[in-house]
Amino acid sequence: MMAISGGALAASGFLPSAIAAQVSSHASGDGVIKGGTLFANVTPEPAGLVAGINISSPAVVVSSSIFDGLVTYDKDYKPQPQLAESWEQSADGKSITFHLRKGVKWHDGHPFTSADVQWSILNVVKKTHPRGASNFAKVTAVETPDDHTVILRLTGAAPVLWSVLFGTETQIVPKHLYEGTNPLTNPWNVKPIGTGAFKFKEWVRGSHIVLERNEDYWDTGKPYLDRIIFKMLPDAGARSVALESNEIQFAANNPVAESDVARLAAEPNLVLDTEGWQVPAPIFFFDFNFRRKTFQDVRVRKAFAHAIDRKGLADIVWYGLANVAESCVPSFQKQFFKPGLPQHEFSPEKAEQLLDDAGLKRGPDGVRLRINHITEVSYGQVYLRAAEYMQQQLKHVGIEVELINLELAAMIRRVFGEYDFDTFSQWYSAYPDPQIGVTRRFWSKNIKPGTPSSNDSGYSNPEMDRIIEGIQQEGDVEKRQQYIWQMQELVQTDVASVNLLELKFFGFYSKKLQGLRKGPMLFYSTLADAWLEK
Known part of the structure; x- marks a missing residue:
């Protein structure tokens, strides 16, 4: 694939006619080059562009340049x-x-x-x-x-x-x-009006999102870029080629296959960044639908935990770009993470015994239980491979799993709207404090039909609610930490969810892209300061 240019894009019909002509760049006195277009990738295509309403990582990547915060x-x-x-x-x-x-x-x-x-x-x-x-x-x-x-x-x-x-x-x-609308269905969620450095211009579904410079931005002189075009390239191989050829200069959300990371990291014109996700701190987990009677038995849940080889997931499926999760709180949150928690080691033998004890005996065909499992595959094929890996392991202990692979919008509707699933694997961002990204998975008051990234499993435990509300209400730092430790203990012993992996998210960007807000929130930050070297 040849390197992309404004003229080539216009000829191909990719760029809307209103912006087909590239605006020439010029250098300022401080060395910053103003003008030009940044071609970025967003994967998967977001369900909406107001990230605080349509909660998803790709929405944040786009939305952070449209909306400022306090x-x-x-x-x-x-x-x-x-x-x-x-x-x-x-x-x-x-x-x-x-x-x-x-x-x-x-x-x-x-x-x-x-x-x-x-x-x-x-x-x-x-x-x-x-x-x-x-x-x-x-x-x-x-x-x-x-x-x-x-x-x-x-x-x-x-x-x-x-x-x-x-x-x-x-x-x-x-x-x-x-005002006067349901924020979840407000039409402005897909054509947002913000206060940030860039204005929404156009969203061509399945193709691209265009943001243009906000001439009235409060931070005088910024942004430096004229526009940002977020391209949707659904194929990971195509994204690798686009990065190598400079067709895209900024790509978040694990844009390439994990097996391709080492090769692209060696490219002289690319930068691999694994720090820009430390604050979100993504945790990959396996959820049960507690509305199903089968999963109300803790012995069944423990059997699943023992049947899944988490170390194999990290090393084989993720090529080492993940660590085994020992808690619902990531180890990155050093002040909150509790070491030495009860663990469910990989043991098919223990899984089989627990299933026997729960009355789920093998039938003549060797099957104890038939379930479905929802996987959201828009974020990459690694999640499908993970589901297939777990499917094989569960089959060894007599659990037959039907995989249902869904794109983001369909997954949100089925899992968080209709609650039509048996089991589900997904990742959530934990963020720097467990109250932000962890407690939402286990608090009964966070069962919010239609709200993505909430308590999908329907887990409801009065003791857990007491602990989580203690985390919310306690102002004393040391007492609050005790509640956080209690939450981690209860999640592990009650197997409210199987915490699988701490994911090491990554992104790539061109060495010509300057002014990024480096640090643990790079990929969740505005591109107001970004500019491109010639």
């Missing part, structure tokens, strides 16, 4: 000003006051005000976001004494809040376009 984070994950210029918290932790930046406009020209923040926190973050109800559990009111001041009223100190105030987690949407 704060952003530096490479040490410390909050820095964005839509909020400054803030202060009361000594008792019961109020946080944000002073909003003046002169910010939504992309349709409406002024951005405190009313947008208030409406979004109360109606989007707390009600529809799969992590929002937990993250903002201690927020009782959002006050707006004037257009540029927001005061959060809390029942007490909430340490988790300072980790979730970025734009795609605490999602701020335009009140004038969302």
Whole structure:
């Protein structure tokens, strides 16, 4: 495949006519080259472009350049000003006051005000976001004494809040376009109006998403690029070729097959980055549908845990780009991870005994149990290979598994909307605090039909709810950590889910791409500072 250019794309019909002509780049006094188009990849195609509503990693990759948050984070994950210029918290932790930046406009020209923040926190973050109800559990009111001041009223100190105030987690949407609607089905989710460095221009399904420079961006002089074109290349081999040929210069979400990583990492014009996902900290797990009577027996769940070789998954299926998960909390969260938890070692013999004890005897055909298993394959063939690997291992202990492989939108509808599945494997981002990305999997109040990345399994345990609500409410750091350790113990002993792997996500970008916000959130950050060398 030849290297791509604006002219070649226009001739091929890929670029819309309005942007077919490349805008010439020019260098500024500080060495930054302004102008030009960045060709990026997003895989799989997102279900929507407002990441705090259509929760998925590909939505975040695009949405982070369209929407700003109250704060952003530096490479040490410390909050820095964005839509909020400054803030202060009361000594008792019961109020946080944000002073909003003046002169910010939504992309349709409406002024951005405190009313947008208030409406979004109360109606989007707390009600529809799969992590929002937990993250903002201690927020009782959002006050707006004037257009540029927001005061959060809390029942007490909430340490988790300072980790979730970025734009795609605490999602701020335009009140004038969302008020009176269901945020989950609002038509602006697919043609978003944000406050960020780039404006939404076009989404051609199955082909590309175009973002254009926001000329009215509050950070004067930025962004440097004229536009970003996110291309959908569904084939991993085609994405490898596109990276090698410079057809795309920025690719997140594990864009190539794991078997291809070492070869591409040796390419002189490419950079492999494995740090840009440390804050999201993805955990791959195997869920049961607790609405099925079979899975209400802990012996059955333990049998599944013993039947799956997690080390084999990491080494064989993921080519070493994963570690065995010992907890629902990733080891990256060193201050929260509890070592020495009970583990379910790979033992088909123990699995067989547990299934016998649960009354699931082998039939004449050797089968004890027939189930289906949902796999979302849009993120890559590695998830299909993982499902096939687990299918083979479960067959050895008498469990016949029918694999149902779905694209992202179909998976969300079936698993999170209809709850029509027996078992399901997926990954969730854990984030820097378990209250953000871990507790949502096990809190009964997070069973939210139609909401992606929530409690799909229907797991409901009063003891777990007590622990999770302790995590949410406890302001004392040491006491809160005790609750977090209790949660990890209970997940392991009750086998609320089988925690399989800590995934080492990766991305590639061209060495000519400068100004990326390096650090543990690189692939979840705005491209406002990015520019291309000639």
